[in-house]
Amino acid sequence: MNLSRPARVALWTALAAGLGVVYVPLLIVLLNSFNADRTFGWPPTGFTVRWWEAAWNSAGVREALWTSVQAGVGATAIALVLGTMVAFAIQRYAFFGRNTVSLLIVLPIALPGIVTGIALNNAFRTVLEPFGVGLGLFTVIVGHATFCVVTVYNNMLARLGRLGASVEEASADLGADTFTTFRLVTFPMVRSALLAGGLLSFALSFDEIIVTTFTAGAGVRTLPLWIFENLFRPNQAPVVNVVAAALIILSVVPIYLAQRLSGGGAGTR
């Protein structure tokens, strides 16, 4: 493309500056987790790994981490099943209300989180509590699954669109029944999209705080809830710093894996 030299330079500068702004605050958090000072002050006064040890040994942090993992796995499992089903329905069939269904899938993330949060909170308390099911890990999983469906759905929809239906038709022509075709032909072709969608769902659930606030009962604390509770407690500041820093480092993992799994295709969503 024939852009003038100044235009190119300006665009590259914008990209570099943008990435700079994206990374500097995260680096500050990383740096700050090694700050010897108990209270935050810029610049850091000295280097220490003491807070990392404290965070590692913190029972609250460990418990919250485990809760987050359970919630993430549960929500992802549900989202994988539901998201895949809808993606097949939308991609392979034309039916009345198809657009409405695709809008419905997007709705839980298109509406502000607080709305989804109180709607679910209200529903759980009026419908589930009479049956003795209080707010807890189960309701957190249900809440998370509701908005995780869309990530799986998006990944699957994109993959199915690229594949087309011809291979499945060929399989049917060769005498394979519906289930055999799915097991031997369709599933292997969509496996990596499923994994990528699942990873992103997990990351989404792991990070979610607003819906979690409203669906977790008194005893259930995910990692984001733990951070938020301790954010304003001055004596917990160093540990919060470490947990934040650890999360920044950990966030590289799902994105790296999803990138690998999507077979080098750029847009992972």
Added chain:
Amino acid sequence: MDQGLDRDQGLIPAAGVPAPAAPAVSPPHGKEPTLNTTATAGRAPRRRLAAFLHRHAGVRLSLLLSAPMLWLGVAYLGALAALFVTAFWSTDTFTGDLVKEFTWANFQDLFTGEVYRTIALRSVGVAAAVTLIDLVIAFPMAFAMAKLASPRAQRWLVIAVLTPLWASYLVKAYAWRIMLSSDGVLGWGYGLTATVLTLSYLWLPYMILPIYAGLERLPGSLLEAAGDLGARGWRTFRTVVWPLTFPAAVAGSVFTFSLSLGDYIAVKIVGGKSQLIGNVVYDNIGAANNLPFAAAVATVPVMIMLVYLTAVRRTGALENL
């Protein structure tokens, strides 16, 4: 007969499916009876079920949609509807119990209260500002990524943009708390400006990615053609690039706008004393224990988003989400 059934129910292949190997009469349906009816007779139930499913596209579709529609259509929409109904109830001021009688009082309070109008307008203003800031920052970044970078660099740049997207929301908000605190790196202090800044930072990747995807789909030859026809950079942008990437930008704006509109946590972390709609909802559930009023307040962002979604549906933006 099978095809007749399919056609009766309007179950033609979905429009989006590329159909190079699918002629007007779909082969499997045509062959099915001769190939499989004899083969399946008396076989295991699984085989019969497969044959049945194969022949009845309507049943297949219903099965595929059943669970997701029960979950999202009944449970989720049901919850939203119940919330909406609750907005017309009230709470007993003394006992704090729900009074399940229809009343407009919540909405009257909401619309006549000067405070709420200010907060609603402020929230929309913040959401619009965040969306605009993100658009202005994201477009050049996405353009450089999609059209100037080499394919190899492109992959790394996408990762570089995606990684902070999956860094925790709270960590990012917290990072800005550190940056902005009075003894922090920037030391600008907290408030509405800090909120806009933090929210723009939080949702920036949600704007970059759709625009990048949109630009990637835009053939380079189109830009060259525009150049050959004498258009300079700005004119090419205005007449070719922008109209074609507009739906992608709108898709990004759905996220930035909606996420900003409902946020109350970043506001608590860096907002100082300023409040947005989300805070009013939250405080009315927690401290004030007034679920009906919280529900009434929550309908405001929902209405705004529904209007927004309906308005942008025609641009095809929702397919870009």
